[in-house]
Amino acid sequence: xxxxxxxIGIFLAISAFLPAAAIVIAGFLAPKKPNTIKNQxxxxxxxxxxxxxxxxxxxxxxxxxxxxxxxxxxxxxxxWAVAFNQMTLYGVLxxxxxxxxxxxxxxxxxxKGALEWV
Amino acid sequence: MTFISDPIxxxxxxxxxxxxNVGASPDLTAFILSVVGGGILATGAMLWVTFLIWYExxxxxxxxxxxxxxxxxxxxxxQSFADMLxxxxxxxxxxxxxDRVLYNIAPVLSVASVLLIWAIIPxxxxxxGVDLNxxxxxVVAVAGLGELAIxxxxxxxxxxxxxxxxxxxxxxxxxxxxxxxxxxxxxxLLSGSMSLNAIVKAQNVWYIFTAPLAALIFMxxxxxxxxxSPFDLVESExxxxxxxxxxxxxxKFGMFFVAEFLHAFTSALIFTVLFxxxxxxxxxxxxxxxxxxxxxxxxxxxxxxxxxxxxxxxRFRIDQMMxxxxxxxxxxxxxxxxxxTIVAKLVQGNPNELLRGLFLLIANGVILLTTSLVMGQFAxxxxxxxxxxxxxxxxxxxxQV
Amino acid sequence: MTWMQIVFIVTAAxxxxxxxxxxxxxxxxxxxxxxxxxxxxxAILFAMLEAGFFAVVQVLVYIGAIAILVIxxxxxxxxxxxxxxxxxxxxxxxxxILAAMVFAGLVVLIISAGFKAxxxxxxxxxxxxxxxxxxxxMPDGYLLPFEVASVMLLAALVGSIYIAYQKR
Numbered sequence: 001x002x003x004x005x006x007x008i009g010i011f012l013a014i015s016a017f018l019p020a021a022a023i024v025i026a027g028f029l030a031p032k033k034p035n036t037i038k039n040q041x042x043x044x045x046x047x048x049x050x051x052x053x054x055x056x057x058x059x060x061x062x063x064x065x066x067x068x069x070x071x072x073x074x075x076x077x078x079x080w081a082v083a084f085n086q087m088t089l090y091g092v093l094x095x096x097x098x099x100x101x102x103x104x105x106x107x108x109x110x111x112k113g114a115l116e117w118v
Numbered sequence: 119m120t121f122i123s124d125p126i127x128x129x130x131x132x133x134x135x136x137x138x139n140v141g142a143s144p145d146l147t148a149f150i151l152s153v154v155g156g157g158i159l160a161t162g163a164m165l166w167v168t169f170l171i172w173y174e175x176x177x178x179x180x181x182x183x184x185x186x187x188x189x190x191x192x193x194x195x196x197q198s199f200a201d202m203l204x205x206x207x208x209x210x211x212x213x214x215x216x217d218r219v220l221y222n223i224a225p226v227l228s229v230a231s232v233l234l235i236w237a238i239i240p241x242x243x244x245x246x247g248v249d250l251n252x253x254x255x256x257v258v259a260v261a262g263l264g265e266l267a268i269x270x271x272x273x274x275x276x277x278x279x280x281x282x283x284x285x286x287x288x289x290x291x292x293x294x295x296x297x298x299x300x301x302x303x304x305x306x307l308l309s310g311s312m313s314l315n316a317i318v319k320a321q322n323v324w325y326i327f328t329a330p331l332a333a334l335i336f337m338x339x340x341x342x343x344x345x346x347s348p349f350d351l352v353e354s355e356x357x358x359x360x361x362x363x364x365x366x367x368x369x370k371f372g373m374f375f376v377a378e379f380l381h382a383f384t385s386a387l388i389f390t391v392l393f394x395x396x397x398x399x400x401x402x403x404x405x406x407x408x409x410x411x412x413x414x415x416x417x418x419x420x421x422x423x424x425x426x427x428x429x430x431x432x433r434f435r436i437d438q439m440m441x442x443x444x445x446x447x448x449x450x451x452x453x454x455x456x457x458x459t460i461v462a463k464l465v466q467g468n469p470n471e472l473l474r475g476l477f478l479l480i481a482n483g484v485i486l487l488t489t490s491l492v493m494g495q496f497a498x499x500x501x502x503x504x505x506x507x508x509x510x511x512x513x514x515x516x517x518q519v
Numbered sequence: 520m521t522w523m524q525i526v527f528i529v530t531a532a533x534x535x536x537x538x539x540x541x542x543x544x545x546x547x548x549x550x551x552x553x554x555x556x557x558x559x560x561x562a563i564l565f566a567m568l569e570a571g572f573f574a575v576v577q578v579l580v581y582i583g584a585i586a587i588l589v590i591x592x593x594x595x596x597x598x599x600x601x602x603x604x605x606x607x608x609x610x611x612x613x614x615x616i617l618a619a620m621v622f623a624g625l626v627v628l629i630i631s632a633g634f635k636a637x638x639x640x641x642x643x644x645x646x647x648x649x650x651x652x653x654x655x656x657m658p659d660g661y662l663l664p665f666e667v668a669s670v671m672l673l674a675a676l677v678g679s680i681y682i683a684y685q686k687r
Contacts, residue, residue: 005566007248008237011156015233018160019226019373026206026369039214041277060289061591062683067292068584069676074299075576078255081303083652085310091656092463096456101669103452105676114680115444117437251644255575262583269590273548
């Protein structure tokens with residue numbers, strides 16, 4: 001099994017090397033003429049006004065939180081699913097209880113309006 | 119004969135014998151073979167993208183009642199090469215104040231995270247990169263690395279529009295991961311393993327017939343994960359001026375583009391492996407080359423569906439996208455999981471596979487019917503509400519006139 | 520020096536180095552990305568310990584969810600994209616003494632324990648995952664922690680929505 005992960009490591013190195021090599025080669029082929037107007041930040045063709053900061057909406061964070069909860073839930077369910085064929089009906093009902101509790105959480109989030117995109 | 123029926127392994131064994139003759143130890147041989155095999159696979163994947171771009175442009179053109187590229191070469195097949203040559207020679211314009219290291223890593227990470235999935239895909243019964251026994255989770259985990267690349271790109275461009283665009287994309291991507299992992303539980307359940315090889319081998323009846331709703335949910339969420347139409351609000355040219363890759367030019371932008379197309383095709387590959395039976399077909403176990411042909415045909419078909427969806431549907435608004443995900447897809451996939459587990463456990467004793475498949479199919483149909491009825495009720499109520507509001511406004515206008 | 524040892528030393532060095540950079544980095548986003556590197560190093564260590572499932576779960580949950588949440592939190596609390604500040608507090612010598620004492624205590628404990636635990640033999644990964652899945656629903660296994668985990672996740676969900684959500 002260790003050989004599997006070693007192959008993945010090698011493949012990761014190769015798949016990071018290929019685009020990097022392509023970008024470097026294109027860096028040699030392309031012209032390099034930096035100029036103040038070209039290097040300015042794009043803002044619909046006008047000058048940038050004010051500092052570069054964005055009003056970050058809290059809604060993004062809530063989506064991230066809900067995603068995290070459901071992600072951890074599914075991670076619990078994957079080993080259970082792999083052992084499905086050896087499981088009794090009792091095991092299935094227990095996992096359903098698990099999912100039901102978290103579905104209740106989703107209903108709470110829905111009713112509270114946490115799933116609206118403002 | 120072995121050369122025709124199983125070319126990859128034939129070449130691999132030949133290389134192994136050659137290296138052993140030269141005197142390399144078995145570890146070194148394995149290492150060299152891994153590097154060579156991985157290199158060929160990765161390069162092949164990236165070159166394949168050029169064909170994919172042409173395929174997509176031709177079909178989108180036909181859907182839109184025009185010809186698509188047809189000048190450069192017969193039927194325009196060299197168009198992508200011409201575009202590649204052009205983009206290789208464009209200048210890299212780095213914006214002021216950009217974070218150099220992150221700015222350059224982001225496109226590389228974007229492509230690398232998609233290419234990594236190709237290591238675990240079973241192309242035939244004997245040729246695959248590695249048979250990871252947590253293959254399904256690996257696919258989802260690597261998608262998370264891609265999201266990180268987008269955040270890096272958006273932040274390091276020192277441009278508030280790029281940052282806004284990057285956050286919207288990541289919010290969309292993480293939301294759509296939830297129904298995706300939930301619907302991926304269904305093939306894992308039915309085959310009893312997370313390994314892609316084992317799932318292909320367990321599909322005596324293709325899972326698209328025993329769990330069509332899971333296939334549908336997986337396809338919808340894949341399209342959303344890639345960021346294609348109809349979910350491409352965050353990279354559309356008319357919204358927030360292009361999204362997180364505004365400040366990228368030349369081949370760095372080309373790499374984001376390649377990553378998106380490759381991700382779309384890789385999603386089609388995973389769909390084929392998980393739901394359409396991968397390389398399975400008559401005679402695929404004895405002659406692996408036949409397996410590869412079946413696999414390619416199924417892939418072309420899945421990717422064609424992706425292109426059809428892109429060409430026919432209008433774009434969603436971002437709040438419609440999020441509603442679709444959290445209020446429709448997540449409850450449906452939770453319900454699907456519950457029903458499929460119970461039905462699969464109840465029919466498990468039955469030795470007849472077709473009968474088991476039939477029961478699961480009926481269960482899926484029931485969920486689909488219930489969902490459409492409930493959504494129909496919601497839609498009818500909302501239409502009535504809007505009609506009443508319109509009526510109220512008409513009366514007010516009439517009384518003012 | 521086998522290859523495994525070399526890979527382990529490199530990975531451990533990268534993980535520890537990234538962890539140091541998390542606390543000493545000037546910009547908040549860089550600190551978050553060094554955290555991602557440290558978590559990835561831990562995932563590699565899991566893979567080397569033949570726990571492939573946990574390596575993938577580490578990337579999926581920690582890097583794909585928690586690190587992104589940390590980045591969102593950084594963005595939420597720091598408006599300005601250029602964000603630097605002093606990296607060392609006034610009484611850093613006290614913190615250094617405490618850290619050294621904790622480290623010395625841990626080293627003494629580990630050496631005196633001597634790694635005498637009896638581990639079950641490692642079978643192939645597929646059997647282990649099946650065993651984990653079965654253990655999660657067996658009453659004399661981990662059933663109660665499994666269900667309590669779901670209640671805990673529900674509590675986390677409700678609590679975080681209550682705190683983070685502002686009614687318009």
